[in-house]
Amino acid sequence: MDKIIISPSKYVQGENAIESIASYVLTLGQNPIAIADEFVTGLVGEKVKGSFAAENTPVTMELFNGECSRKEIERVLDIVATQKNDVIVGIGGGKTLDTAKAVAFYSKIPVVVVPTIASTDAPTSALAVIYTPEGEFSEYLMFPQNPNMVIMDTAVIAKAPVRLLVAGMGDALSTYFEARANMTSGKATMAGGAPTRSAQVLAKLCYETILEDGVKAKIAAENGVSTKALENVIEANTYLSGIGFESSGLAGAHAIHNGLTKLEECHHLYHGEKVAFGTLVQLVLENAAQEEIDTVLDFCRSVGLPTNLFDMGVTEINHDKLREVAQGSTAEGETIHNMPFPVTEDSVYAALLTAHQIGLNK
Known part of the structure; x- marks a missing residue:
């Protein structure tokens, strides 16, 4: 058996790193969509929009519904297909990030994951944990590669619960x-x-x-x-x-x-x-x-x-x-x-x- 080590293409960690998010994301695509739940959107949404505005690039902010389920993945997939997005950004906790990774995989576009918490090791992995809509474990979804980029803003995470x-x-x-x-x-x-x-x-x-x-x-x-x-x-x-x-x-x-x-x-x-x-x-x-x-x-x-x-x-x-x-x-x-x-x-x-x-x- 061959020995294998895998990792994200780029890992970024720093204070206020989210304020530079556009400069990182735009190396991967020019029509981005970002998913985040209602709380996270309220927390960092304006900073994200401001970063893209400074680069003269619009970004779609889509609310994540809270569970990494097949139903939610399919919902976001439809939006990406309609808007012809060419890069997806997941901002928030593990379930948001896993959903973004799954959507990127099925849409064949790059993914950037931006945790606002340090509660799991999900961000760097080439897998997503899929749950039922009721919250019970369903399956692991394996991807052929790790996320294209992980961005950790330590200032945001320091203020998380x-x-x-x-x-x-x-x-x-x-x-x-x-x-x-x-x-x-x-x-x-x-x-x-x-x-x-x-x-x-x-x-x-x-x-x-x-x-x-x-x-x-x-x-x-x-x-x-x-x-x-x-x-x-x-x-x-x-x-x-x-x-x-x-x-x-x-x-x-x-x-x-x-x-x-x-x-x-x-x-x-x-x-x-x-x-x-x-x-x-x-x-x-x-x-x-x-x-x-x-x-x-x-x-x-x-x-x-x-x-x-x-x-x-x-x-x-x-x-x-x-x-x-x-x-x-x-x-x-x-x-x-x-x-x-x-x-x-x-x-x-x-x-x-x-x-x-x-x-x-x-």
């Missing part, structure tokens, strides 16, 4: 452990080949960065300011985690996340909050050293990530529902089968209950 930054740390937390499992098993990565040493190093650096700077970054975000620690965590949450997971592989944590979407009580949680607990479940599943589990637990506690099912909104342990979570986590084609040992519904069910109790007692 702190919980979103912390959720990004939860998503990034899994990167190293899933990469390690995938390297051991020798399974193909999301990039379609064996992991490179470069990707493994990035995955480890991601973990080390959030352990070192996570609490400091959270404090900076609570005060709405960008510091070195916050800049480092933004890069870890987005670029290091993105390249690390995609070119090193997913394993147990993200499969557990997908299973947890079956629990209605967890629908209010962000992706990374569920992934953080999924990381603990993966560590229990592989019988990781207690010291390692304690380090992850202590980190989660320090920044406010869930460490047990009660933290996630579950009010009572329903074993039938947990069986459904385990069943969803181990469905055919799920990434949990990249673990370096056979994983069954029973073993995940046991790990869920054990991780919950460990997190409850810590």
Whole structure:
């Protein structure tokens, strides 16, 4: 199997970078459309329009309806086809960005993703997570290439809700452990080949960065300011985690996340909050050293990530529902089968209950 590492063509990170967005986008197309939800449009819409106006180029601002579903993708596709847009810009959170990537893929036009939060590693990846209109996980949509460009405005992200930054740390937390499992098993990565040493190093650096700077970054975000620690965590949450997971592989944590979407009580949680607990479940599943589990637990506690099912909104342990979570986590084609040992519904069910109790007692 060939070793493969993939990444966006260009990654831009800086304070007030969004004010220069037009100069970046216009290298890819001259008839842009930007999608953003109502809140994000209110937050940065005028800056985006102003940047394009300064370049004497109009931009269509289209409201995103909130869910990365087939229905929403098709709606935006119709608009792009009608207007003959030649580049799409996604501005906002992971679901907006994934929708923009999907539209770009089907329309065969370039895509620029502009996160206003650092809550997932979705921006850099060559995949989108598709949900049902009701918010349940449906499928992964794989693309032949990564986004043409990622633009991170640290000034905007510093003022975003702190919980979103912390959720990004939860998503990034899994990167190293899933990469390690995938390297051991020798399974193909999301990039379609064996992991490179470069990707493994990035995955480890991601973990080390959030352990070192996570609490400091959270404090900076609570005060709405960008510091070195916050800049480092933004890069870890987005670029290091993105390249690390995609070119090193997913394993147990993200499969557990997908299973947890079956629990209605967890629908209010962000992706990374569920992934953080999924990381603990993966560590229990592989019988990781207690010291390692304690380090992850202590980190989660320090920044406010869930460490047990009660933290996630579950009010009572329903074993039938947990069986459904385990069943969803181990469905055919799920990434949990990249673990370096056979994983069954029973073993995940046991790990869920054990991780919950460990997190409850810590």
